[in-house]
Amino acid sequence: MATAEAAQRWGSVLDAVVVYAQGALCRRLARGSVPADGRVRVTGLPRSLDPGSLRARALGAPGVRVTEARIEVEAEPYDTGAPDGLRREVERLRDECAAARGRRDRQLSLIEEVRALRPVPPPRRKDDPHRRTPVDAWLELADFVDERLTGLHSRLVGLEEALRRVEHELTVALDRLARASTDAPSAQVETTVSAVVALDGAEGTEVELELEYGVPGAVWVPAYRLFHRRGDSGGRLVLRASVAQRTGEDWTGVRVALATADLRRATDLPRLRSVRIGRRQPAPASSGWREPPAGLADLFAGYDAAGPRPVTAPARDAVVAGAAPVPVAAAGGPASAPVPPPPPPAPSAPQGYGGPAGVLPVPGGVLGAPPAPFAGEAPDLAAPPPPLRPQRAGKARAGGGPFAAPAAMAPAAPFGAAPPPPAAPAPAPVAGPPQPSGAELDYTTLVLSGPDEQGGRRGRLFPDSPFDPVAAEHRRRAASVAALPLPGHAVRPRESAGSFDHRFDAVARADIPSDGTWHTVTVGEIPVGLRTEYLCVPSVEQTVYATLVLSNATGQALLAGPVEVTVDDDFLLTAALPTLAPGGVCRVGLGPAEGIRVTRRTNLHESTSGLRNNTTVLDHRVHVELANRLAGPVTVEVRERAPVTSEPDVRIEERSDWTAPGDAPGPEHHAPGTRVWRVDLPAGGTAALDGGYEIRIPAGKALVGGNRRS
Incomplete structure (x- = not known):
């Protein structure tokens, strides 16, 4: 049996990883022969994988295909003999640090005891004469305390130094442990993740399995x-x-x-709903959903007739022999009566799906009216039970349902206490077709x-x-x-x-x-x-x-x-x-x-023009000199900026061979008014660039910040 189990367990090797913006998609390979039952267990998967992302396919065997792939988690005792030196080193340093701290504390307590030594004169009675103070004894005691404290403090310095050294080593070991790989287990019980794959193919066929899964x-x-x-x-x-x-x-x-x-972005296609003009029409039922089948209780009639399942060990330990059953407590209300065990089902009286037709099951209940429990079915413990009302003998609910409790079992309110609040009424059924989420x-x-x-x-x-x-x-x-x-x-x-x-x-x-x-x-x-x-x-x-x-x-x-x-x-x-x-x-x-030098000089000449000298002309001249001291030719781009205006009575005329950045190739976005010179300088060559512009403004106006521009 052990040989068969070993043959069904395949080891795997991580082959490729695709790292996304957040998360990764891993690809593992496993190789072996198809067993007789076609089921193999591929080991080595990480504990943090996303179970819904597992994909498996067979490679290298055209006649073999994968029919099922699921994740299983196994727990087994951790092999304490495995190398785990870093963790053991941390534990050793913790014990050593605690011992060093204890020695330091004991030394401090000894120092406090010695420091508390002082001479105490005997009590003097009323008729006793005055005594001479034993100065020599007091001085001897002071010398003893001083000598003793000197020795204790010297030893305390060594103990504190040893404690600081051990604490530093412990801090370094803890940092190394925190930065260590998380591939090793962190507990005495190791949980291993395996992929159980079902193969459909001839027995003994060599096949290579490819497993793909996502991890955060x-x-x-x-x-x-x-x-x-x-x-x-x-x-x-x-x-x-x-x-x-x-x-x-x-x-x-x-x-x-x-x-x-x-990797985590949703890729579902949006659902486009039609827009209709006219009278309001009921929304169509969602595709892929249908009403529950009738006679669902008959599916479990044989299972219920076989009797209750044997109680497991944890459940048997939790049940005390002879103890009363635990009452079911409603949310926000008093505890209800104990729930008796349900009677065996009646095969001749099927209860259907447990609710009216068209009711959609949802987690913890149904959408619409709550389902009526069918024969042999325990009630939903998550839902509040109906209020208990006193009933006469022989007037209990027919059929002996789980909530059919006699009046004697109803909890009585204490004397003088307010009656319990009434249970909330059941929600009204939702009209119209079901709306599944x-x-x-x-x-x-x-x-x-x-x-x-x-x-x-x-x-x-x-x-x-x-x-x-x-x-x-x-x-x-x-x-x-x-x-x-x-x-x-x-x-x-x-x-x-x-x-x-x-x-x-x-x-x-x-x-x-x-x-x-x-x-x-x-x-x-x-x-x-x-x-x-x-x-x-x-x-x-x-x-x-x-x-x-x-x-x-x-x-x-x-x-x-x-x-x-x-x-x-x-x-x-x-x-x-x-x-x-x-x-x-x-x-x-x-x-x-x-190796390249640049020099820039400017000159401004201000004059007037016009029929009556009603226009001020600001003539700006720019002179740039370049010198190449490198061993090879270079291309230098010199940038200047000409003024721009949106005023209708201000005119700007440029007089230069520079070009706008849109005409010159370049990778940047330039500000308005930028002008560019591109100069090729040979090794040891020089170049002089002259440019300028005229600004014509009305004589009665001036530029903001002054007429002179650099």
Whole structure:
């Protein structure tokens, strides 16, 4: 039997991971022969996986197909002999810290005892003569206390130093434990997650299973490294990714892909309802829903006739022999009478579905009127019971239903107490056809209730909402990576991707432990266009800056993130790269270019013109000189700004060979009035640029801030 069980358990290997903006999609591979019963158990799945995301398919065997795949959780004692040195080290340091703290506290208590020593003279009676003070004894006691305190304080210094050292070691060990991988179990009972897969195929056929499942607790942000050499017209841009994951399993030797999509985003198609003009018509019934079948109670007649199920050990321990049954308490009201066990069902009197036709079952009850319990069915404990009324002997409810209690069993109110409030009336049935909610129409989450369900749920479909506290804790710990502080200049993929989604596949396999910290993964090299340009705005600062104009020549967007610029094998700086769509262009600054000098001088000449000198002419002249002291030719872009106006009586005439930014190629958006010179300077060459403009305003007016412009 053990051999058969071992043959049905297949080990699996994590092969590939696709990391999304939040969460990841993992792909595991398992290989083996199809057993006789066709059912195999694939082990190695993480505890934090989403059970609804499991997908399985058979590879390499055309005649084998997967007919069922579900998740099962097993618990087994944790192997204490497994290597867990870090956790044992923390426990050892805790014990050592407690012992050191105890020694320090005992030393402090000894110091307080010695410090409390003082001479106490004997009490003097009324007729006793005055005595001489024993000064020598007092001095000897003071010397003894001083000597003793000196020794105790010397030992206390050593004990406090030892305590500080152990506390520091404990703090370091706790930090290492907190940053350690969550792949290891954290309790003495290990819970393992397996996928039970049913295969339909010939026995003994070799097959490779592919399991795909989603896990939370994985995030990534892009990063870049740019290599450039001075004088070259190109460069290399390497895409890297900072990945952090706390999924509960280490990703060792996996193929990593990075996607900008949101794994948790709903992809359901919207439901478009028709708009009709005319008389109001009832809403049509939702597609896929039908009324409950009649005679549902007969389905469990044989099960009920077989008698009650044997009581399990926990339930047997909870029931005390000879104890009275526990009364059922209504919400907000007094406890009701004890519920007697239901009688066996009457096969000749089927009660149907447990409610009127057209009533939709919902969790904890029905939509509309509450269902009447059929024979052999316990009432819904979640719903308030009907009020108990005194009945005469022999006038009990026919059929001996679960709420048919005699008057003697009704709880009596204490003397002088107010009578209990009346029970709330049952809600009126909803008129019209049933309106099932979205949970009842989500067929993937509906589960058929078994014969042991209470409250009229037997044989009906209800949304499955199991709560696993262990899995919830694992998912909560996994989701904590979303709050990690981002690296410098990093931007989350969903914020920079905008309305598009892309996927980037790493060129090599990578190792990413489940420790919740950032790890760098090299994705690959991206072909980009690079050219070096020099830029200066002499009206603001007479300094020339070197820049790299980067153009995206790929079909994928480059996401925003930090870029490390390396020029001539020397690290230069880390800049922020904006999002670049396919064909986009951006500029990355490299700092001041000390080998290029720029000088700017301005001259203003003010005069009048017109028939009666009624126009003031402000003639501004700009002179810019450039000098290239580099070893190669350069292209320098000099920017100036001409004034703009919306006043009809102000005219501006430009007299220069500069161009507007719209006519010159460039990656930035320029302010109105910006003018550009583009000059090619050979090695050791110079250039002089002359420009200017005239401002004509009425003679009785002046420019705001003065007529002189720099």
